[in-house]
Amino acid sequence: MRQLHGLKSCSSSSSICPPAPRGLSLWVKVRCSLSPAFPEFVGEGNLRPGASSAGAPRSGGCCKSLFGLERPVGLRLIADMANFRGFRRAVIVVVLCICHVNVVRGQSTDPAEVNALRAIKGRLIDPMNNLKNWNSGDPCTSSWKGVFCDNIPINNYLHVTELQLFKMNLSGTLAPEIGLLSQLKTLDFMWNNLTGNIPKEIGNIHTLRLITLNGNQLSGSLPDEIGYLQNLNRLQIDQNEISGPIPKSFANLTSMRHLQADNNNFSGSSIPAAYENIPTLLKLDFQNNSLGNIPAAFEPPEEVTILLYGNPVCTNSTPARAARLCQPTSVTEAPSGQGSQVSINCSPCPTDKNYEYNPSSPLPCFCAVPLGVGFRLKSPGISDFRPYKEDFQKNLAHLLVLADYQIYMERYIWEVGPRLNMHLKLFPNNTNLFNTSEVVRLRHLLAGWEITLSNVFGPYELLNFTLGSYEDVLSRYSVKVDGVRCFTFDEMAAATNDFTDSAQVGQGGYGKVYKGNLTDGTAVAIKRAHEGSLQGSKEFCTEIELLSRLHHRNLVSLVGYCDEEDEQMLVYEFMPNGTLRDHLSAKSRRPLNFSQRIHIALGAAKGILYLHTEADPPIFHRDVKASNILLDSKFVAKVADFGLSRLAPVPDVDGTMPAHISTVVKGTPGYLDPEYFLTHKLTDKSDVYSLGVVLLELLTGMKPIQHGKNIVREVNTAYQSGEIAGVIDERISSSSSPECVARLASLAVKCCKDETDARPSMADVVRELDAIRSALPEGEELLPEYGDQSATSTSLTATGPLSSSSTTGALFISSGSGGHANSKSGIPSGTVAPR
Numbered sequence: 001m002r003q004l005h006g007l008k009s010c011s012s013s014s015s016i017c018p019p020a021p022r023g024l025s026l027w028v029k030v031r032c033s034l035s036p037a038f039p040e041f042v043g044e045g046n047l048r049p050g051a052s053s054a055g056a057p058r059s060g061g062c063c064k065s066l067f068g069l070e071r072p073v074g075l076r077l078i079a080d081m082a083n084f085r086g087f088r089r090a091v092i093v094v095v096l097c098i099c100h101v102n103v104v105r106g107q108s109t110d111p112a113e114v115n116a117l118r119a120i121k122g123r124l125i126d127p128m129n130n131l132k133n134w135n136s137g138d139p140c141t142s143s144w145k146g147v148f149c150d151n152i153p154i155n156n157y158l159h160v161t162e163l164q165l166f167k168m169n170l171s172g173t174l175a176p177e178i179g180l181l182s183q184l185k186t187l188d189f190m191w192n193n194l195t196g197n198i199p200k201e202i203g204n205i206h207t208l209r210l211i212t213l214n215g216n217q218l219s220g221s222l223p224d225e226i227g228y229l230q231n232l233n234r235l236q237i238d239q240n241e242i243s244g245p246i247p248k249s250f251a252n253l254t255s256m257r258h259l260q261a262d263n264n265n266f267s268g269s270s271i272p273a274a275y276e277n278i279p280t281l282l283k284l285d286f287q288n289n290s291l292g293n294i295p296a297a298f299e300p301p302e303e304v305t306i307l308l309y310g311n312p313v314c315t316n317s318t319p320a321r322a323a324r325l326c327q328p329t330s331v332t333e334a335p336s337g338q339g340s341q342v343s344i345n346c347s348p349c350p351t352d353k354n355y356e357y358n359p360s361s362p363l364p365c366f367c368a369v370p371l372g373v374g375f376r377l378k379s380p381g382i383s384d385f386r387p388y389k390e391d392f393q394k395n396l397a398h399l400l401v402l403a404d405y406q407i408y409m410e411r412y413i414w415e416v417g418p419r420l421n422m423h424l425k426l427f428p429n430n431t432n433l434f435n436t437s438e439v440v441r442l443r444h445l446l447a448g449w450e451i452t453l454s455n456v457f458g459p460y461e462l463l464n465f466t467l468g469s470y471e472d473v474l475s476r477y478s479v480k481v482d483g484v485r486c487f488t489f490d491e492m493a494a495a496t497n498d499f500t501d502s503a504q505v506g507q508g509g510y511g512k513v514y515k516g517n518l519t520d521g522t523a524v525a526i527k528r529a530h531e532g533s534l535q536g537s538k539e540f541c542t543e544i545e546l547l548s549r550l551h552h553r554n555l556v557s558l559v560g561y562c563d564e565e566d567e568q569m570l571v572y573e574f575m576p577n578g579t580l581r582d583h584l585s586a587k588s589r590r591p592l593n594f595s596q597r598i599h600i601a602l603g604a605a606k607g608i609l610y611l612h613t614e615a616d617p618p619i620f621h622r623d624v625k626a627s628n629i630l631l632d633s634k635f636v637a638k639v640a641d642f643g644l645s646r647l648a649p650v651p652d653v654d655g656t657m658p659a660h661i662s663t664v665v666k667g668t669p670g671y672l673d674p675e676y677f678l679t680h681k682l683t684d685k686s687d688v689y690s691l692g693v694v695l696l697e698l699l700t701g702m703k704p705i706q707h708g709k710n711i712v713r714e715v716n717t718a719y720q721s722g723e724i725a726g727v728i729d730e731r732i733s734s735s736s737s738p739e740c741v742a743r744l745a746s747l748a749v750k751c752c753k754d755e756t757d758a759r760p761s762m763a764d765v766v767r768e769l770d771a772i773r774s775a776l777p778e779g780e781e782l783l784p785e786y787g788d789q790s791a792t793s794t795s796l797t798a799t800g801p802l803s804s805s806s807t808t809g810a811l812f813i814s815s816g817s818g819g820h821a822n823s824k825s826g827i828p829s830g831t832v833a834p835r
Contacts, residue, residue: 692751
């Protein structure tokens with residue numbers, strides 16, 4: 001057989017595999033030509049060092065050494081067991097395998113390109129350590145991440161042909177050494193955080209066909225040298241900060257099909273007229289830049305899409321030209337039209353309750369009431385959704401624990417960003433209606449950001465969630481609230497004197513807290529969300545709906561809310577005596593006596609017990625602490641920051657409820673249940689532990705963590721050694737009943753046991769605190785500033801234990817707060833319902 005371009009042949013009988021020089025590992029590429037009916041089979045691998053002509057395997061041995069064949073044969077046997085028309089047939093195809101061996105020197109990448117790659121890495125910041133395997137080995141033969149090579153050598157070396165480092169959270173700059181990758185065809189850094197200029201040295205890579213640098217923070221002007229790349233057919237540099245004029249040299253890009261440069265800072269008087277002469281051009285996108293005018297000579301063919309929306313040029317042109325070149329891209333891309341085909345062949349669905357056909361249902365002509373969902377992908381890593389549409393629906397169905405056919409995408413729309421806005425319909429599983437629990441489950445999975453989409457689709461936001469046909473993607477979710485007022489923005493501004501600094505009484509993770517006065521003179525605390533804490537309208541309204549159901553003497557009352565003009569505010573009753581932490585401070589001018597402390601502890605315990613056992617749905621607080629126990633004008637304790645953010649636990653497939661809740665740990669150091677912290681298993685006993693720490697604060701006046709000491713450890717040590725009197729707050733030790741102090745210490749220590757099962761229930765805590773209150777010396781039980789708390793109802797009876805774990809139905813967990821309370825407002829400034 002002939003030898004062509006360095007290819008040596010192994011025939012089926014006599015040819016010998018080429019010898020491998022000793023000490024040098026050879027990379028070989030084998031092409032097995034089967035027959036005209038079969039495609040070529042191509043493989044590659046190593047020949048062992050030290051093989052000689054005499055000792056080399058003959059004929060089919062080449063294929064054996066490369067492909068692991070069990071015996072050195074010239075004729076390769078391929079057995080295909082086929083199942084055809086109900087019976088099994090063995091088809092043995094005898095194929096002549098002619099192995100062409102391509103010898104590549106040393107398995108090594110061109111040293112200049114190795115150095116270039118190292119220089120590129122040196123300019124990058126890689127917080128996720130994606131490029132860790134770039135530190136050793138050879139780029140081509142060690143498979144450096146994102147580096148792809150052509151295994152056909154040029155000048156006896158392998159060369160990098162693709163650099164694909166998209167969406168790796170990389171920052172830094174592009175190294176000019178990138179221009180040394182002489183055989184590069186694809187350069188892809190899209191959706192990272194790169195800054196600086198695009199190096200002009202890219203113009204040296206004449207093999208480049210695809211450049212995607214979109215979704216970074218690149219700046220400076222586009223180098224003219226890119227105009228030298230006559231093989232380039234796609235350039236994507238959108239979503240950057242590139243400025244300056246559009247290079248005239250780009251008219252030389254004779255292979256260019258797509259040039260996407262929208263959402264940058266390009267300026268200048270015009271698009272060069274010569275661009276219309278690029279013979280292969282299909283799309284030119286310069287939307288949302290600062291281009292001045294369109295030259296009169298610029299008349300691209302009708303089949304070329306020109307997008308200039310969002311430039312001054314659109315207001316400086318004639319109406320006819322603006323209509324041709326300045327249309328926005330928010331064009332609906334309709335799905336397959338499946339739904340219309342179904343409706344043609346089926347009888348109409350019932351008109352009541354918004355019944356619709358499920359176009360994807362396996363049951364023909366099946367009518368059901370769907371849930372309408374407005375969904376937006378905020379930064380997808382794709383520019384064409386069509387190939388990914390089916391994968392997206394399957395991914396979402398899996399995350400929502402739905403069958404694939406329960407999700408139907410009615411339509412989707414690309415928006416400026418680019419963001420992908422879609423209208424989805426969720427159908428019941430072969431029943432006409434969702435049951436209530438299923439609606440609640442789906443609503444909270446979507447609204448609570450409980451699902452994580454594939455990285456291809458990126459982060460998302462929920463725009464709407466409605467029953468029935470989806471109508472308006474921005475329509476609001478209507479809620480039923482009980483005794484809660486909806487305030488306008490103007491009312492809130494008037495109450496706070498336009499949110500003046502003098503009205504601000506606190507600030508935290510959720511936003512700023514203001515003291516306000518309503519028109520009837522009522523003092524309120526207004527928590528105004530900053531931009532990063534804003535929720536979707538539906539989630540915010542769901543929050544209000546649930547909070548409005550909570551009514552208890554020992555809970556801070558929600559007065560109302562505001563949700564308009566991109567503002568979200570929660571309005572609470574004002575607590576003039578601040579937080580319990582304020583009054584336990586050594587700087588407090590009015591220290592609490594023992595009786596006051598017992599009444600405060602009892603009130604806080606009753607409020608938490610209500611959340612556990614009587615709220616509908618029940619709530620775990622997750623952040624009980626002294627600064628979340630507020631005091632009204634009569635020093636009545638009220639628990640705050642029990643915002644509701646997530647439904648938990650989600651029922652198992654068989655409908656049973658898990659015994660605990662596994663979620664992200666939230667809470668405050670010093671108050672955090674150690675078992676919850678270690679196992680992420682949250683129960684009502686986690687709140688018992690946190691309240692136990694508060695009881696220790698009431699007993700000692702200490703902070704949970706102070707001067708490197710932990711209050712639980714310190715009190716436990718004193719309690720075990722019989723020296724509890726040594727840690728009692730001296731401000732109460734002289735006036736309090738030793739028996740009551742001892743009982744409070746015993747209760748606090750039990751609440752703070754490491755083992756969950758060793759702690760009392762919240763009902764037992766309330767019962768014991770009430771007993772301690774009753775045992776206070778005569779004349780100290782009730783104080784004038786307290787009034788009578790006996791009316792506080794928690795459904796706690798005198799007989800029979802009431803376990804806080806014995807609730808039925810779904811549990812809601814408090815979202816916790818980050819931030820601090822302010823003594824002037826008495827309202828903690830952490831989040832009530834974080835995203």
